[in-house]
Structures are given as structure tokens and as C-alpha cells.
Amino acid sequence: MARKILRTLYISAALAFGACSDANDRNQLAVYLCDNPADYGGLNCYIAGVEVRAADGGAWTPLPVSEDYVALMELVNGKMQEAGRATLPQGTSCDAVRIAFSTENAHVVVGGESVPLAVDAADATVTVPFPPVTMDGPNTPLLLDIDIAASVVEDASAESGYRFRPQISFVNTAECGAVQGGLQTGSAAVSSRLWIRFTDRATGAVSSTYCSLSPAGAFFKRLTPGNYLLEVLPASDSDIEPYTTEIAVARQQVTDLGNIVLESHNVL
Numbered sequence: 001m002a003r004k005i006l007r008t009l010y011i012s013a014a015l016a017f018g019a020c021s022d023a024n025d026r027n028q029l030a031v032y033l034c035d036n037p038a039d040y041g042g043l044n045c046y047i048a049g050v051e052v053r054a055a056d057g058g059a060w061t062p063l064p065v066s067e068d069y070v071a072l073m074e075l076v077n078g079k080m081q082e083a084g085r086a087t088l089p090q091g092t093s094c095d096a097v098r099i100a101f102s103t104e105n106a107h108v109v110v111g112g113e114s115v116p117l118a119v120d121a122a123d124a125t126v127t128v129p130f131p132p133v134t135m136d137g138p139n140t141p142l143l144l145d146i147d148i149a150a151s152v153v154e155d156a157s158a159e160s161g162y163r164f165r166p167q168i169s170f171v172n173t174a175e176c177g178a179v180q181g182g183l184q185t186g187s188a189a190v191s192s193r194l195w196i197r198f199t200d201r202a203t204g205a206v207s208s209t210y211c212s213l214s215p216a217g218a219f220f221k222r223l224t225p226g227n228y229l230l231e232v233l234p235a236s237d238s239d240i241e242p243y244t245t246e247i248a249v250a251r252q253q254v255t256d257l258g259n260i261v262l263e264s265h266n267v268l
Contacts, residue, residue: 027135030085031063031097031142034171034222035075037210038149039195041109043072045117045164046102048124050084055093055132061086068102072146073109077212078180078220080143088135095132097142100125101166108152108162115160117152123165130170143171149208171222177249180220181257182211183232185240185264189216194240194262195233200226201246217259225251232262239265 031050047068051060063084070081083099101124106117133140150167179198183190193210196219200206203226211219232243241263249255 026087026137026139027090027092028085028087028139029063029094029133029135029142030066030139031083031099031144032080033070033072033075033083034080034143034145035072036145036147036149036207037073037076038152038208040073040148040152041112042074042114043106043108043117043148043152043164045070045072045106045119046104047083047099048102049098049100051098052086052088052094053096053098053127055095060098061088061094072148073210076210077218078178079212083144090135090137093132093134096127096129097144097170098125098127099144099166099168101164106164108160108164110162115162117160118155118158118163120163120165123163126166126168128168128170131172141173143173144168145171173222175224175251176222177225177251177253177255178220178222179228179230179247179249179255179257180218182215182259183217183219183262184259185262190240190262191216192235192238195235196221197231197233198223198247199229199231200224201228202226223249225249230257232260234262241265 047065050063050065053060063086065084066082101119103119103121103124106119107114108117128144147167151165153163153165154161155163183194197208209219209221211217226249228247230245230247234240243262247255
């Protein structure tokens with residue numbers, strides 16, 4: 001079934017700001033991060049700065065950083081992290097975000113071991129364009145998606161063999177739909193993260209996420225409208241059987257798959 005979502009948000013993943021009658025709390029622009037995860041145990045980094053650009057190549061305005069530490073692989077099941085927020089003058093138009101990551105203290109977990117993740121100054125700052133928005137009273141959220149699989153590069157010249165070259169895209173929540181559900185084995189909740197892959201039947205484009213462990217098995221993924229092949233892909237050493245199904249995603253609606261019961265060799 002499908003449920004209508006509010007203009008830009010869904011349940012705990014809400015991008016909406018709290019309503020406020022104080023004029024000083026209007027015209028706020030906030031930047032959020034979400035994650036298209038990859039097969040790593042974790043990826044932790046720090047944000048050094050966030051800026052927005054005035055439309056048509058104008059000046060950059062810094063936003064106070066809300067929280068500099070980011071555990072990217074935890075941003076699943078619709079979870080996001082606010083990177084920066086500021087109140088902008090009425091009528092201000094913006095068309096790009098520039099986010100800078102610290103070149104220090106980034107780590108990636110590979111094979112259960114946390115290793116340093118090299119971040120070069122040339123790669124640390126990323127500019128992400130988006131359709132112009134004008135501050136006209138309502139607060140404005142901007143959502144950026146970090147593609148971990150494309151951002152972590154194996155590089156023999158790096159100390160640990162891994163380098164962070166962040167690949168970030170703007171998520172137009174006004175045009176997206178979403179899919180949500182839960183995974184379980186028999187009557188039991190799943191006890192490990194399970195990889196979920198979505199393949200657009202029209203374009204072949206692939207997007208993915210992990211299910212959450214809190215609550216166990218839950219997943220939520222924003223997708224552009226279309227028909228998708230959904231695949232649950234357990235680890236090769238898991239006793240859980242892979243699962244596939246066809247789904248349809250519509251603009252501004254949540255396709256709710258309910259609980260998906262996976263087959264397991266250990267479930268009688």
C-alpha cells in the first residue's frame with residue numbers, strides 16, 4: 001500500500017522544522033546528510049565547514065556547523081544528520097551548497113578493523129548544486145546524499161590503502177517517493193545488518209541501503225518514481241536466503257512493504 005507523505009518528509013526522517021511564531025525563527029536554511037552505504041563496518045569523519053551560494057554565482061555564506069562528527073554508516077532507515085543551519089535574509093536565493101570535510105581523523109572499518117582514511121585537501125571540499133530556492137518565510141531543508149561506495153577509494157599510496165573522495169548529490173525530496181518495510185527470519189528479528197539493493201527497471205540505476213538494527217530489520221529508502229527490483233542480499237557466510245521482489249515507487253508517496261519474512265536454514 002502507499003501513504004501520502006507531507007511535502008518533504010516522512011516520520012522519524014522528518015526534515016521539517018518546529019513551528020514557531022517568532023519572525024527570527026523563520027527563513028532558516030538547514031543542510032542535512034544522508035547515506036547511500038557500502039560494504040564497510042563504519043565510516044567516521046568530521047565536517048570542517050558548510051556554506052551556501054547566492055543564486056547566479058553570488059557570494060558564499062557560511063552556516064554554523066551543527067555537529068562536526070559524522071558516523072556515515074549509521075545514517076540508514078531514513079536517519080539523517082544536520083550539518084549546518086542559519087537564518088538568511090528574506091528574499092535570499094541560493095543554488096548550491098559547499099561542504100568541507102576535515103583532512104584529519106577520518107576512519108573506515110574494513111574487515112572489522114578501523115583504519116585511517118586519507119583525505120586530501122583537494123578532495124575535502126565538494127560543491128553540490130540544486131534548483132534555486134528563495135527564502136520567503138517558511139524554513140527550507142536541503143538533503144545531501146553521500147555515496148559511500150563511490151567515495152571510498154582503494155589507493156596503495158595512502159597509509160592504510162584507503163582514501164576518501166566524497167561523492168555527494170542533492171536529493172530533491174519534493175520529487176521523490178520512498179519505500180519502507182521490515183525484515184525478519186521466521187518470527188525472530190534479524191540480528192545483523194542486511195544489504196538491500198534497488199535496481200531501476202527503466203534505467204538500470206542501482207541504489208542501496210542496510211536495514212537498521214534499532215529497530216531491528218527496519219529500512220527506509222528515498223527513490224525517484226519508477227519500478228524497481230528489490231533484493232535483500234545477506235552476507236556470503238549467512239544462513240539467510242536472498243530475497244527478491246518487484247516494487248513500484250510513486251512521487252510523494254511511501255510504498256509500505258510491511259514485514260518481509262526471510263527464509264533461514266536455522267528456522268524450523
